[in-house]
Amino acid sequence: MTDIAIVDYGMGNLRSVSKALEHVAPKATVVITSDPVVVRQASRVVFPGQGAMPNCMHEMDSRGLRDAVMHAAANKPFLGICLGLQMLFETSEEGNVKGLGILPGKVRRFPAAAAMHNADGQKLKVPHMGWNQVHQAIEHPLWHGINNDARFYFVHSYYVDADNLEPVAGYSFYPFQFTCAVARDNIFAVQFHPEKSHSAGLTLLGNFVQWEPSATN
Amino acid sequence: MGLAKRIIPCLDVTNGRVVKGINFVALRDAGDPVEIARRYDEQGADELTFLDITASSDNRDIILRIIEEVAAQVFIPLTVGGGVREVGDVRRLLNAGADKVSINTSAIQNPQLVADAAGHYGSQCIVVAIDAKRVSGVDLDTNRWEVFTHGGRRATGLDAVEWAMKMQSLGAGEILLTSMDRDGTHNGFDLGLTRAVSDALDIPVIASGGVGSLQHLVDGVIQGHAEAVLAASIFHYGEYSIRQAKEYMAQHGIEVRL
Numbered sequence: 243m244t245d246i247a248i249v250d251y252g253m254g255n256l257r258s259v260s261k262a263l264e265h266v267a268p269k270a271t272v273v274i275t276s277d278p279v280v281v282r283q284a285s286r287v288v289f290p291g292q293g294a295m296p297n298c299m300h301e302m303d304s305r306g307l308r309d310a311v312m313h314a315a316a317n318k319p320f321l322g323i324c325l326g327l328q329m330l331f332e333t334s335e336e337g338n339v340k341g342l343g344i345l346p347g348k349v350r351r352f353p354a355a356a357a358m359h360n361a362d363g364q365k366l367k368v369p370h371m372g373w374n375q376v377h378q379a380i381e382h383p384l385w386h387g388i389n390n391d392a393r394f395y396f397v398h399s400y401y402v403d404a405d406n407l408e409p410v411a412g413y414s415f416y417p418f419q420f421t422c423a424v425a426r427d428n429i430f431a432v433q434f435h436p437e438k439s440h441s442a443g444l445t446l447l448g449n450f451v452q453w454e455p456s457a458t459n
Numbered sequence: 460m461g462l463a464k465r466i467i468p469c470l471d472v473t474n475g476r477v478v479k480g481i482n483f484v485a486l487r488d489a490g491d492p493v494e495i496a497r498r499y500d501e502q503g504a505d506e507l508t509f510l511d512i513t514a515s516s517d518n519r520d521i522i523l524r525i526i527e528e529v530a531a532q533v534f535i536p537l538t539v540g541g542g543v544r545e546v547g548d549v550r551r552l553l554n555a556g557a558d559k560v561s562i563n564t565s566a567i568q569n570p571q572l573v574a575d576a577a578g579h580y581g582s583q584c585i586v587v588a589i590d591a592k593r594v595s596g597v598d599l600d601t602n603r604w605e606v607f608t609h610g611g612r613r614a615t616g617l618d619a620v621e622w623a624m625k626m627q628s629l630g631a632g633e634i635l636l637t638s639m640d641r642d643g644t645h646n647g648f649d650l651g652l653t654r655a656v657s658d659a660l661d662i663p664v665i666a667s668g669g670v671g672s673l674q675h676l677v678d679g680v681i682q683g684h685a686e687a688v689l690a691a692s693i694f695h696y697g698e699y700s701i702r703q704a705k706e707y708m709a710q711h712g713i714e715v716r717l
Binding site for chain 1: 460461462463464465500505530531532534535536553554555556557558579580581582583584632633658660661662663664684686687716
């Protein structure tokens, strides 16, 4: 049986996610898969994603993965990364596409750099690319061993605007506050890339592979 | 507090070795790419950039094996450039473990490649590298820079600022901007060039070419308005560590990841 399935719907490089998971869980079986059956049978599911959200939704559906992803999000430790966070929400301004609607809220675009400045008056570029601080809004097993305000690697032009604070597990500033991590039951999802975030990211992934949501929530 | 400015060591790779040239010539061996990548990762590099400067296409696969090996042990973003001619090259590099692919000469020969690659894999993984030379300007108002290709040997007639804007509109997620006048000189970035391009764009600009001191890195961010600074030789030969560079930048009021 597969311990950890990384859902592959043809959007982006999943090798980094896979290598990072193998690094923190050398004994686990980690597979990159586009087979809904493998996703259904895995004990943990990682749901990554890159590129544009309309393409991601389309590619996921064209591979018949939607039901398996919905099933995983309802039943087992589930980690969304980047687009894998955004797709959990209801709609996105990117192509005005519908998401999976698992969590209430919208995905919005950062305003153009011309409209965004930091406190020093410097223009803030879009995509939001690089290492930003993550403020932990709640205590959660996936934050274990990670300093509050630790830096993680981000690269995105759209952000999640959750309808209520209930699922918000972490937030960052660019320059305004935006949600960068959500948690509900067996779901944890992040805007940043833990697989590219050095020791803080590896700690988060290590926490995920050991997470037993029923025991902790 | 917010987004940190990035320090990116650059590894020019040929035939499986890291080398460094002066003004794109006179190569000097700097070591094993995997070993160097690990060292920079330990020192706190924010990303790594590999440029495959192998002349012959026979040896192109060497870079794929290096990236595979690095990606299995270094968990920070990796950018790879050099010899990217078609979407298939982008795919091969991403599959080997690159997070971003840098396109240079081919963007000029075939701008549609940038649009196709960004359309397919997303802007976040498409970097356009621009090599520019100052061509005129006696004062700050009349400065102009031209895009060059083939390691600085071939003029294109393209204005660097206009070209960068065009690449942004085609879907580039980031610009890697190298001053050919400064590369390898240790005299600092061409700050006028860096600022002109960065101020004209919405997407991040990485300043490159000419770093010889830690103050140059500070200047690139504060005066050049770069979101990231790239350097090679000051790190390769042990002159400074990444950590020292970051501490220096922090002392000068720049937000960095320490």
